[in-house]
Amino acid sequence: MAALQIKEAFCCMNLDSIRKCCLSFPGATEGLQWGDDLLFRVGNKIFASVPLSGVPQTLTLKSSPHRCAELLEIDGITRAAYVGRYDFITLARLDLLPDAEMKALIAESYENVRSKLPAKVREALKLPRPSQNRARTGHPRKESRKRA
Numbered sequence: 001m002a003a004l005q006i007k008e009a010f011c012c013m014n015l016d017s018i019r020k021c022c023l024s025f026p027g028a029t030e031g032l033q034w035g036d037d038l039l040f041r042v043g044n045k046i047f048a049s050v051p052l053s054g055v056p057q058t059l060t061l062k063s064s065p066h067r068c069a070e071l072l073e074i075d076g077i078t079r080a081a082y083v084g085r086y087d088f089i090t091l092a093r094l095d096l097l098p099d100a101e102m103k104a105l106i107a108e109s110y111e112n113v114r115s116k117l118p119a120k121v122r123e124a125l126k127l128p129r130p131s132q133n134r135a136r137t138g139h140p141r142k143e144s145r146k147r148a
Helices: 002-010 015-023 064-073 099-114 119-124
Strands: 028-033 039-043 045-051 059-060 077-079 086-089
Touching: 015 028, 015 039, 015 045, 015 099, 039 099, 045 099, 059 099
Parallel strands: none
Antiparallel strands: 028 039, 039 045, 045 059, 059 086, 077 086
C-alpha cells in the first residue's frame, strides 16, 4: 500500500494535469505556437511550455536566478534552449519530480512572470498586485562605471 502511495505521489503529472494546473491561475491562457508547442501565458508572456510531439514530453518553466541554479543541479533539468539565459529551465520528463514539486514549480513560474507584468496589463486582467514583502528575483543591477 505504501509503495502505491509513493508511486501515485511521484508519477501523476501528465499533459492533462499540467494543463489543468496552468489554467487554474488567474489570467492564464493556452495556445499552440511554433508548430506543436503548447504554451501557457499570463498577460501574453509565457510561463510554461510543453512540446506535444516530443517523446518523452518535456516541460519548460520560468525560474528565479537563485532557484534556477538549484534546479540545474538535478539530473534531467537543463537550461531551456533559446531562453535559458532568462532563467527558463526544461524538465526532461514529466515524471522527473513528485507531483507536489511539479505543481509548486508551475506556480512559481506563473508568479515569476505575473509579478513582472506592467501595472496596466495586471489591471486589465484584474490580477492582484505582486506582494511587496517578497524578495526581488531579478538580477542585481550593475553599478555604473565612471571614466577616469
